[in-house]
Amino acid sequence: MTKPAFFITGTDTNVGKTQAACLIAKSFRDAGLRVGVMKPVETGCPVIGEKIIPQDALKLKEASGTEAELDLINPYRFTAPLAPDLAARLFKATIDFNRIRDIFVGLQAAHDVILVEGAGGLLAPAAEGRSMAELALFLGAPLLIVSANRLGTINHTLLTVSCARQMGLAIKGIILNNPVDSGNDLSREHNREHIEKLSGVPVLVEIPYSPALANTPMRLKNEEVEKLLSI
Numbered sequence: 001m002t003k004p005a006f007f008i009t010g011t012d013t014n015v016g017k018t019q020a021a022c023l024i025a026k027s028f029r030d031a032g033l034r035v036g037v038m039k040p041v042e043t044g045c046p047v048i049g050e051k052i053i054p055q056d057a058l059k060l061k062e063a064s065g066t067e068a069e070l071d072l073i074n075p076y077r078f079t080a081p082l083a084p085d086l087a088a089r090l091f092k093a094t095i096d097f098n099r100i101r102d103i104f105v106g107l108q109a110a111h112d113v114i115l116v117e118g119a120g121g122l123l124a125p126a127a128e129g130r131s132m133a134e135l136a137l138f139l140g141a142p143l144l145i146v147s148a149n150r151l152g153t154i155n156h157t158l159l160t161v162s163c164a165r166q167m168g169l170a171i172k173g174i175i176l177n178n179p180v181d182s183g184n185d186l187s188r189e190h191n192r193e194h195i196e197k198l199s200g201v202p203v204l205v206e207i208p209y210s211p212a213l214a215n216t217p218m219r220l221k222n223e224e225v226e227k228l229l230s231i
């Protein structure tokens with residue numbers, strides 16, 4: 001049986017892909033699974049000491065509890081806050097999908113389930129002439145789409161779903177995140193229902209706004225974990 005894999009994409013950068021991936025990783029881990037994680041390309045990384053620090057990859061490593069080396073979790077990292085292909089070009093580097101897939105296959109073999117966080121949204125340039133969507137397709141990992149619950153998200157989510165379908169990508173579901181505390185945004189009460197109705201894709205989990213989320217013991221409910229693993 002093939003092991004479950006998820007490619008965590010978003011409707012945009014900064015919508016909560018890392019938050020969602022960490023929450024899912026911790027919840028799978030608590031359910032007794034060996035959780036593999038990957039952030040194939042990370043950009044906008046700070047330099048601390050002499051080292052480029054991939055912060056998302058470190059969060060994913062910590063949340064999953066994997067013993068995999070950081071260089072496997074994150075084979076490509078750049079300081080420039082640009083889309084992966086653009087950041088790589090600045091440093092005269094190339095992003096090799098085959099290398100990413102070889103590492104992915106190795107990590108998949110060593111874990112029960114694997115979560116891969118994309119960079120930016122689906123059409124972000126991932127390598128020369130190739131998008132993040134093409135990377136997800138190349139890895140054969142179905143999508144979890146993270147959307148930010150705010151005015152405009154219906155359009156952004158439907159565009160992402162439409163793009164995924166055109167590319168032939170399987171979509172497991174949507175994670176609706178609340179990354180900002182905009183209590184006066186009326187759309188927040190309506191987005192979930194309309195996204196599900198108009199896209200035909202289920203919202204599997206809604207993550208509440210919580211400034212200390214990274215440090216909270218918040219976990220998915222058992223039925224949410226089972227739903228994710230069974231669909």
Ligand SMILES: Nc1ncnc2c1ncn2[C@@H]1O[C@H](COP(=O)(O)OP(=O)(O)O)[C@@H](O)[C@H]1O
Binds near residue numbers: 016017019178179211
């Ligand atoms: N549910 C939430 N509650 C509070 N802050 C959040 C929540 N989700 C995301 N954030 C914050 O929003 C920012 C973007 O989230 P992140 O997961 O890094 O997005 P992405 O991975 O899509 O770029 C981070 O500073 C994160 O801590």
Ligand SMILES: [Mg+2]
Binds near residue numbers: 017018019056117
């Ligand atoms: Mg991230």
